[in-house]
Amino acid sequence: MASDNYRWLAKYYDHLHEFRRPFTSARKAILGPILPGVASACDLACGTGEMALLLAKKGIRTFAVDLSPEMCRITRKKAREQKLPVHVIEADMRDFALPQRVDLINCEFDALNHLPRQQDLPRALRSVAKGLQPGGHFFFDVNNQLAFERVWANTWFLEKDPVALVMYGGHKPGANRAWIDLEWFIRTGKLWKRHQEHIEEVCWSASEMRQALRKAGFDQIRCWDAAPFFKEELTRPGNRTFWLARRKAD
């Protein structure tokens, strides 16, 4: 992803919060049991920092990493306004480095799928493993091939003044890549300005993910289908998976 992608998405991400899925019940079920032992954490590909701020509010020493300068700026601003000590780092998830090892790294809302190439996964997982204490956890969710097939080749329209947004999705049958072209129309007074953005995602099978996690030094690898966590939403079984993996204790 070029670092200027997510410019308009960053600016209007919270405004059009339809983008964001309610992750509360998944976090509660999966992270709930380990959170009491977490003293430090990193929200990787933090976006506008929702999870980073929640972690910091719990008194957890929190870092937040994102490649988009605009996402970093927004997260910093929100942390400052809420007087929360979140340390925001602009970096690529393939080679980010934290000032200290942490007990938890989370990477939510299919952020991992944003890696430019499928083969970037081992590099990203090695960086995550390096950032974790032995015994620390990596929590993330990914879109699967089924989501690309069933959901991505679609057109969506969202409107919330001053924004109208058309999104044209695409997916080649059988391929592990999908994309969305976003056409933004942003109103200033009576004038509408048009901007374009392009987002791509790649995906992995469950066995590829498991193998890559093991190779990067994770054990106790568990996964959950996301559908039961999104009762009120149209997430069909197989579309999205939550993963929790432990960095091997030394």
Ligand SMILES: C[S@@+](CC[C@H](N)C(=O)[O-])C[C@H]1O[C@@H](n2cnc3c(N)ncnc32)[C@H](O)[C@@H]1O
């Ligand atoms: C769908 S958003 C998810 C944001 C946030 N985690 C959330 O739950 O709302 C994906 C995020 O990944 C970031 N991103 C994409 N590629 C990245 C990379 N290579 N390294 C770090 N962040 C990246 C984007 O800037 C964006 O903030």
